[in-house]
Amino acid sequence: MLQKPRGTRDFLPDEMEGRRAVEMKLREVARCYGYREVCTPEFEDLELFTMRSGEGIIEEMYVFEDKGGRKLALRPEITAAVIRMYINEAKVAPKPLRWCYFADCFRYERPQKGRYRQFWQFGVELIGADTAAADAETIMLASDMLNATGVTYELKVGHLSFMKNLVKDLEPAMQRRVRAHLDKKDYEGLNATLESLNRTDLAASLTALVNTRDLVEAFEIAGAIPEKERFEQTIKSLDAAGVKYSLNFGIARGLDYYTGMVFEGFAENLGAENQILGGGTYRLAHLFGGDDVASCGFAIGFDRVMVSLGDIKSAIVPVVGLVCTSEGRTRALVVAKALRDAGIRTEMDLMGRGLGAQLAHAAKTANFAIVIGQREAESGQVTIKNLLTAEQKTVDLAAAIAEVRAFGPG
RNA sequence: GCCGGGGUGGGGUAGUUGGUCAUCCUAGAGGAUUGUGGAUCCUCCGACCCGGGUUCGAAUCUCGGCCCCGGCCCCA
CATH class of the missing domain: 3.30.930.10 (Bira Bifunctional Protein; Domain 2)
Incomplete structure (x- = not known):
């Protein structure tokens, strides 16, 4: 090598x-x-x-x-x-x-x-x-x-x-x-x-x-x-x-x-x-x-x-793992663009994983998961989950973006 | 250029009186599990730094090289 x-x-x-x-x-x-x-x-x-x-x-x-x-x-x-x-x-x-x-x-x-x-x-x-x-x-x-x-x-x-x-x-x-x-x-x-x-x-x-x-x-x-x-x-x-x-x-x-x-x-x-x-x-x-x-x-x-x-702890910044089902994927792309336009680091599944596996991956690499399935695609809302506290709620996209932005150290 | 200590999967390791398919942890991929987590179980992936020598046989012994770590020299 x-x-x-x-x-x-x-x-x-x-x-x-x-x-x-x-x-x-x-x-x-x-x-x-x-x-x-x-x-x-x-x-x-x-x-x-x-x-x-x-x-x-x-x-x-x-x-x-x-x-x-x-x-x-x-x-x-x-x-x-x-x-x-x-x-x-x-x-x-x-x-x-x-x-x-x-x-x-x-x-x-x-x-x-x-x-x-x-x-x-x-x-x-x-x-x-x-x-x-x-x-x-x-x-x-x-x-x-x-x-x-x-x-x-x-x-x-x-x-x-x-x-x-x-x-x-x-x-x-x-x-x-x-x-x-x-x-x-x-x-x-x-x-x-x-x-x-x-x-x-x-x-x-x-x-x-x-x-x-x-x-x-x-x-x-x-x-x-x-x-x-x-x-x-x-x-x-x-x-x-x-x-x-x-x-x-x-x-x-x-x-x-x-x-x-x-x-x-x-x-x-x-x-x-x-x-x-x-x-x-x-x-x-x-x-x-x-x-x-x-x-x-x-x-x-x-x-x-x-x-x-020595080792420096890098600043804690919000990261969103965007989790979607196949029915929600089209809507998820729109949501991802909105998040990225808002300056939020947003990562979508590229591995063809199921919802559970996507969430498991998000838990390792992100501090928020936003879930877009059929329900969210139809309602136009998003389900946002704080991966540290496990709190989850379904809200408008703008509210989700505001919540992610408010995240910071401490 | 000199002195000393090292090098085993991506990371961390076990293995040196030479001897079956090289150990374990972790990470990664997949599955059990197609609307909700890091648990558990299963599967897969993946290494003896390189080359020569000794030997029936080398991760192990030996020589050379490469690279890493610490020190010297130097340091614009």
């Missing part, structure tokens, strides 16, 4: 309803902040993704050549595509642009808990606003979105300039190595690297910076950083808005294109792959031949949020 490709998943209706419910919550928060949805191609020129990340990432992407010999890749993330799209289509649109997306991405990696080869990201990009207010609003949006899902998480906010300022005298390659050590809390590796550079004087301040959760202390450790005032304003705004977060100056994010403020969200019950959100301010457009527009954005790892939330 054929299996699905490694790292992919099938979603049955129950699970899809849960996913859609969470997706709609995210969409609604983004909408309220003014973010409008965009959509980019599922695959792009390979170059779009290698331009900033190097050839190394080819190993972790689905790369292929089309019949015209073009080198393409399934998108491993969406920010780069959105910025490409901005340059191609929307450079002159009034700033700032607030865009969001919900789409699947592909990475050729070893699957494990919360990591799949096809996965979904809900992301937002704020393009063209280079202010503390923009940074703060983006974090607020992230916080509100995660809150809306109900997931339990921790939000960490940091800024790259603190660490960059401490290591600014080192060569770029060494700066990256130091940041990698700190991101992983690998202090032994850090010390070894600093010793090889004869810069053990940095060790104390670097570890102090990574461990502090206090803004004033961080400024004392890192010294004069150019974005001091902006970051202070950002933090002040977050506090004013009541955002729950902690400061963390060890966040390095894997990417070089982040320029300042960075933030990450972590869920508690996910094991090794517990990051559910990542974002920050970045400049990417100039890489793709555009202006050097400042952007700020983040992406939520939708699948990890779903894993963290």
Whole structure:
């Protein structure tokens, strides 16, 4: 038997309803902040993704050549595509642009808990606003979105300039190595690297910076950083808005294109792959031949949020099983249309079952049965049965529709 | 790419000193029951992940592969 490709998943209706419910919550928060949805191609020129990340990432992407010999890749993330799209289509649109997306991405990696080869990201990009207010609003949006899902998480906010300022005298390659050590809390590796550079004087301040959760202390450790005032304003705004977060100056994010403020969200019950959100301010457009527009954005790892939330009970919605005899079938079709026109999920027998068997099936799949036999066909009324309470009555169609519509949780 | 644990009908399982038609529950289809239910009874459907090896004989032992789960690496 054929299996699905490694790292992919099938979603049955129950699970899809849960996913859609969470997706709609995210969409609604983004909408309220003014973010409008965009959509980019599922695959792009390979170059779009290698331009900033190097050839190394080819190993972790689905790369292929089309019949015209073009080198393409399934998108491993969406920010780069959105910025490409901005340059191609929307450079002159009034700033700032607030865009969001919900789409699947592909990475050729070893699957494990919360990591799949096809996965979904809900992301937002704020393009063209280079202010503390923009940074703060983006974090607020992230916080509100995660809150809306109900997931339990921790939000960490940091800024790259603190660490960059401490290591600014080192060569770029060494700066990256130091940041990698700190991101992983690998202090032994850090010390070894600093010793090889004869810069053990940095060790104390670097570890102090990574461990502090206090803004004033961080400024004392890192010294004069150019974005001091902006970051202070950002933090002040977050506090004013009541955002729950902690400061963390060890966040390095894997990417070089982040320029300042960075933030990450972590869920508690996910094991090794517990990051559910990542974002920050970045400049990417100039890489793709555009202006050097400042952007700020983040992406939520939708699948990890779903894993963290666990099983979701989908909302109870009214379902009608339309039960009919052969004499009532013509009338039943008319009744079914009326129910469906009223927005009610209505299912008729397709198996040629008798009345009892139809009712038995309805009892498993619906919360109302509407019975149409010869009597109902002649009288024009319908018999409606509440399958939970077993109450049954014969009423006009309009009354039956009203009763079904009134059904809800509780 | 590395380490560990796994893979028996759609779901959940029994079966490993190798040995008749592979167990049970559940789900699904049909019937007893052509104007009223999920009970009961009966029938049907349906599996040893794939391939090689050892053997008279493999779900069981062995090798390789695939896939799943957890961890490492990586994480744009």
